[in-house]
Amino acid sequence: MPLMERGDAAELARRVLARSAADETEVTVDAEVDDFVRFADVGPTQNGARERVTVAVRVRRREPGGGYREARVQTGALDDAGIDAALARAEAIVEHCPVDPDLPALGGAVEVRDTPPIRPTLDHGFREKAAWVAGAVEACAAAGLAPAGLVQTCGLTRAIANSSGRAVVGSRTRASFALTATGPEGSGFADAIGPDVDALDAEGVVARAVERACAAQGPRPVEPGEYTVVLEPPAVSALLLFSSYCGFGAREFSEQASFLCGRVGERLFPAGLTLLDDAADPRNPGLPFDGEGTPRRTVPLIEAGVLRGPVTDRTWAARTGLECTGHALPQPSEDGPRPQNLVVEAGAESLEDLIGGVERGLLVSQLHYANMIDPKDLALTGTTRHGTFWIEGGRLGHPVHELRFTDDLVRILASVTGLGAQRAVAGALFDGDVLTPALRVEGFRFTSAAEAG
Amino acid sequence: MDAERLVRDAVERATARGADYADARLVRTRTEELTVRNGRLAGALSDEDLGLGVRVLVGGSWGFAARPLGEDPAAAPAEAARLALRAAKAMGRAQRSPVQLAGRADARGEYRTPFELDPFEVSPADRLDLLQAAVAALGGRDEAVVREASCSVRREEQWMATSEGGETFQELVRAGAGVACQAAAHGQVERRSYPASFGGNYLAAGWEHVLGMDLVGEAPRVRDEAIALCSAPPCPPGRRDLILSGNQLMLQIHESVGHPTELDRVHGHEVDLAGSSFATTDKLGAFEYGSRHVDLVADSTVPGGLDTRGFDDDGVPSQRWHVVREGRLEGYLTSREWAGRVGEAASRGSNRAEGWFHPPIVRITNLSLMPGTWTLDDLIADTADGVYCDTVKTWSIDPSRMNFQFTTELGWEIVDGERRRLLRSPTYQGSTPEFWRSCDAVCDERHWRLWGVPNCGKGNPMQVAEMSHGAAPARFRGVEFVGGSW
Known part of the structure; x- marks a missing residue:
């Protein structure tokens, strides 16, 4: 499916901007394409060839005494009448909005790096997706396993233009193939995520999921308690994303609801641990600008074990006196700035080395339904999923029943004793991807038994 | 147009x-x-x-x-x-x-x-x-x-x-x-x-x-x-009676009854994202999901429900049916694609999509715990050692919807039938059928109201749906509270 060209998106943004008579106006054009096939034991269960174009307009009225009133409208009606109707709705809301006295003016012209879409990802068709599905379903059937998974390719072109002369445009693509293989007593999971579909190893995903599922059969009970664990990238991702949702942003930092409060600059973590927000990393790239068109900076969040941050946008930079790092969500927003491209720097150990450093512990493949109990130490709970294995004497052993964990992310990261050399892009139940190696963590707290599924 | x-x-x-x-x-x-x-x-x-x-x-x-x-x-x-x-x-x-x-x-x-x-x-x-x-x-x-x-x-x-x-x-x-x-x-x-x-x-x-x-x-x-x-003390760990407010009970219904009875999920078609279900079809009609006080009714016709409508996105008219009747598993949430798998001639009409951009999937519709006979005051007065928990703070449940751990914004300690101290972040844990079987009292229709869930994520790619859960406060005996520093 064709993705709107960057030039066309930029031109649409300019056309909308020209129709606004507001004191300040910012226009965002989002053009998306998304092709997917979901599958299970019967083969494909759903698919979709989807396209959407949304125009968002942020309208501002400058107040004589300083500050602005502002509102945001979105529409899918792209003709002049539709745009004018959207602008009129915005004006009607702005009329009655409270004045925000310390909102900064819209940012002016900036340069951003060129981010063209990856063409093979956009060209990946349904026949190719169906072939991947067939391969997964057949391999699972041959092994006596039930498959479930998703093949997806999507693209986004975003153009932002504002009345202060800012005009930026970029594209990003994302391809993913995920397979969960389930047997009578256990399951295995593998996936591949990246901007270029041609770089995904679909056969490797199938082989890894099937191998892991076969190994997961016949789990034995394990008592809850504190264990040394090796967390594979999907498990690390499920934890770290909470520092993005609630932790590293300037708003929660300013409102005393962040684990950063009173700790920035402290060496809380091992020297080998470095966490960045980096939208320019080619393995998990983001758009080169944020929701206001500000160039995204690469920001150290944990630097050789020292806590850094927070990330900011123009508004929260002004309110906190920090520099703007380019991490705005589309404005105005109930949520503050947040990192969206977390990258954990690689260590030096192979997965075997990480396991080899565990006397008695567990290998955790994935975590399920992690959620936050408390923000001040990022207390989290969730369960293990799709393959948890006993480790003894540095060797991987039998599968174990799934467990619930309840632990603080600050404590977990402070207890990292090893980082893998290989990294992978991994997601979680909620939104976001993280580029991370596997981690070895001491004293990870499991609080009860859980069920597989 | x-x-x-x-x-x-x-x-x-x-x-x-x-x-x-x-x-x-x-x-x-x-x-x-x-x-x-x-x-x-x-x-x-x-x-x-x-x-x-x-x-x-x-x-x-x-x-x-x-x-x-x-x-x-x-x-x-x-x-x-x-x-x-x-x-x-x-x-x-x-x-x-x-x-x-x-x-x-x-x-x-x-x-x-x-x-x-x-x-x-x-x-x-x-x-x-x-x-x-x-x-x-x-x-x-x-x-x-x-x-x-x-x-x-x-x-x-x-x-x-x-x-x-x-x-x-x-x-x-x-x-x-x-x-x-x-x-x-x-x-x-x-x-x-x-x-x-x-x-x-x-x-x-x-x-x-x-x-x-x-x-x-x-x-x-x-x-x-x-x-x-x-400045309130954290809720101490241990087993005691739990009285859930309606605005917490709605999440309990949603996560531990609604999702497990989505028939696509029961058959493993949600495993790649949100998980499977322990409420398998061999349990239909016989499984003791809860105590006799537990009547859970799906109803896309109830006035005010966020999923109250004329038709689902299969074009099937809205209906009312029991999912759990007097504690027994009696029905599922179905679409036209899935109804036949449990021998039903037609769908219950719970197939929905988020807007035009998503294909429909089996969804929880309005699903409610029917009112009982108690007043809240009488229920508290009848409780010797318990906690009254109010308002969702956080939640997590395992892939099969069996083991859960929920935290509420606050708890009121109940001692000898009286509401005493405020408690911070009460966190309780349990196993779904064991929990519902421990329900021994539900408040009456004067306490019953619909609570909306505006953010239910399901499907892969994920889509969001809305539904309501009616509930009055209810009591659960001997529930495990988890201690923590939070």
């Missing part, structure tokens, strides 16, 4: 080009959300969304395509039908078992949400005035770091046509609002919300629902409780 003609056109083009079955939904949604935080506008969004989703069945394979109607609406039906057919036909050898649909999608008619005050006729100024007043009422104490009020109103119009003669129109209106206060004191950060988490409570109703909440009047209590929680 002639919406009826566009959906008929899409269906006719799809069937003319080889679809064994086709349906088309044209959906126009208008949403307005306002948030005031600490006296400043934190969010003001007005969204109008319009598009067409076309679903086809070819040789037992689904195909779905979604197209916007932004610039050339007349071209969308043909293009969407073409893309949906192409996707379906490409499935080929990967399709090991053909899709079979139960019943027929031949319903015709209209449904409109009843309301008193059209929320879109209430000016943004009036809405903002209410929010500003509520935020002001949250103020007055330095510990109240974040003072927030928000409201959200939505109108969804949907035109649907099916190749089996179905033609329906629905106008669904909903409104909601809430206040929240985040306090920081004594090294603690605590949050209190009213009337519920997730931005308040939402109903299929007009602005009269928001006016009935008395946000301004409740705000000082919300603020004071948030501040008091900062």
Whole structure:
């Protein structure tokens, strides 16, 4: 499916901007394409060839005494009448909005790096997706396993233009193939995520999921308690994303609801641990600008074990006196700035080395339904999923029943004793991807038994 | 734009080009959300969304395509039908078992949400005035770091046509609002919300629902409780009786009864995202899901429910049925694709999509715990050692929906029938059937009300749906509370 060209998106943004008579106006054009096939034991269960174009307009009225009133409208009606109707709705809301006295003016012209879409990802068709599905379903059937998974390719072109002369445009693509293989007593999971579909190893995903599922059969009970664990990238991702949702942003930092409060600059973590927000990393790239068109900076969040941050946008930079790092969500927003491209720097150990450093512990493949109990130490709970294995004497052993964990992310990261050399892009139940190696963590707290599924 | 003609056109083009079955939904949604935080506008969004989703069945394979109607609406039906057919036909050898649909999608008619005050006729100024007043009422104490009020109103119009003669129109209106206060004191950060988490409570109703909440009047209590929680002791671990408020019980119903009884999930088709279900079909009719006090009714006709409508996105008329009757598992949430798997001749009508951009999937509809006979005062007086837990703070449940751990914003310690200390972050844990079997008392209809869930994520790619859960406070005996430093 064709993705709107960057030039066309930029031109649409300019056309909308020209129709606004507001004191300040910012226009965002989002053009998306998304092709997917979901599958299970019967083969494909759903698919979709989807396209959407949304125009968002942020309208501002400058107040004589300083500050602005502002509102945001979105529409899918792209003709002049539709745009004018959207602008009129915005004006009607702005009329009655409270004045925000310390909102900064819209940012002016900036340069951003060129981010063209990856063409093979956009060209990946349904026949190719169906072939991947067939391969997964057949391999699972041959092994006596039930498959479930998703093949997806999507693209986004975003153009932002504002009345202060800012005009930026970029594209990003994302391809993913995920397979969960389930047997009578256990399951295995593998996936591949990246901007270029041609770089995904679909056969490797199938082989890894099937191998892991076969190994997961016949789990034995394990008592809850504190264990040394090796967390594979999907498990690390499920934890770290909470520092993005609630932790590293300037708003929660300013409102005393962040684990950063009173700790920035402290060496809380091992020297080998470095966490960045980096939208320019080619393995998990983001758009080169944020929701206001500000160039995204690469920001150290944990630097050789020292806590850094927070990330900011123009508004929260002004309110906190920090520099703007380019991490705005589309404005105005109930949520503050947040990192969206977390990258954990690689260590030096192979997965075997990480396991080899565990006397008695567990290998955790994935975590399920992690959620936050408390923000001040990022207390989290969730369960293990799709393959948890006993480790003894540095060797991987039998599968174990799934467990619930309840632990603080600050404590977990402070207890990292090893980082893998290989990294992978991994997601979680909620939104976001993280580029991370596997981690070895001491004293990870499991609080009860859980069920597989 | 002639919406009826566009959906008929899409269906006719799809069937003319080889679809064994086709349906088309044209959906126009208008949403307005306002948030005031600490006296400043934190969010003001007005969204109008319009598009067409076309679903086809070819040789037992689904195909779905979604197209916007932004610039050339007349071209969308043909293009969407073409893309949906192409996707379906490409499935080929990967399709090991053909899709079979139960019943027929031949319903015709209209449904409109009843309301008193059209929320879109209430000016943004009036809405903002209410929010500003509520935020002001949250103020007055330095510990109240974040003072927030928000409201959200939505109108969804949907035109649907099916190749089996179905033609329906629905106008669904909903409104909601809430206040929240985040306090920081004594090294603690605590949050209190009213009337519920997730931005308040939402109903299929007009602005009269928001006016009935008395946000301004409740705000000082919300603020004071948030501040008091900062110096309250954490809820101690151990087993004791648990009384859940309605705005927490709704999540218990949602996560531990709603999701496990979605029939696609029972059959493993949600394993790749949210998980499977312990409530397998061999348990139907016999499994002791809960005690005899537990009657759980699915109802897409109940007045005010966020999933109260005329028809689901299979075009099946709305219904009411028991999922759990006097503790026994009696039914599932189904679509036309899944109803036949449990021997039902037709779907229960719980197949829904988020707007036009997503294909429908089996969804929890309004699912409620039927009221019992107790008053809350009598229930507390009858409890020797317990905790009354109120308002969702966080939740987590395992993939099969068996082991859960939920935390509420606050707890009130109950000792010898009296409400005593405030407790911080009570966290309880359990196993779904064991928990529901421990239910020995449910409050009566005077305490019963619908609670809206505006953010239910399911599907892969994930889509969001809304539904309501009716509940009155209920008691659960001997529940395990988990201790922690939070």
